[in-house]
Amino acid sequence: MSHRIGYLVGSLSSDSINRVLAKALVRLAPEGLELTEIPIRDLPLYNRDDEQNPVPAVSELKQSIEGSDGLLFISPEYNRSIPAPLKNAIDWGSRPWGQNSFARKPTGIIGASTGAIGTAVMQASMRSVLSFLDAPQLNAPEAYISFKPEVYGENGEVKDAGTEKFLRHYMEEYEAFVERVLSSTLPGHMGDSDPDSMH
């Protein structure tokens, strides 16, 4: 069965290494995953005043998240945390209260950095945020990418066999995780509890 996966890139830079990584992941994903970007560039800064009458970019964001079977976050680390554009998108998607678009969506977090620890601290922050949003997360493998420009082509070609194998494996494990989460939340299963009972 095919699954629609929305991915969010946490960088707005035109030469983003995380966008290169996203292209590589799209190339290496198993056939059963249909990956589509959920854009975050045009979102205004989150403001509670606008929750009830949001601009179209916000409504489209929420629809795209809700219409996805799973979500993948591909993001840099900024000052040891989540980049503001990505956190802003998450804040919009989580609101209004009781209409959290992320609830129960199987998620994966991966990121590339020019530094040695490959976005590990950002990913730890993301896990805390996604836990609060009731979004199940792929725990293993973890994917901390210390970006080597010579390894990637412009269109996401991966020139190093070991890196290609790792990224392919990551996407296969993510697919298996999405299937596990979706099958455990089928109607009638114990996992299908009343979402309102959480709050």
Ligand SMILES: Cc1cc2nc3c(=O)[nH]c(=O)nc-3n(C[C@H](O)[C@H](O)[C@H](O)COP(=O)(O)O)c2cc1C
């Ligand atoms: C504001 C800012 C903060 C950064 N903070 C970190 C950091 O905490 N850890 C890290 O490994 N790299 C950090 N970097 C370097 C990024 O890894 C590097 O700029 C990378 O290319 C960003 O990803 P992108 O190309 O997808 O935008 C920072 C860069 C910027 C612009």
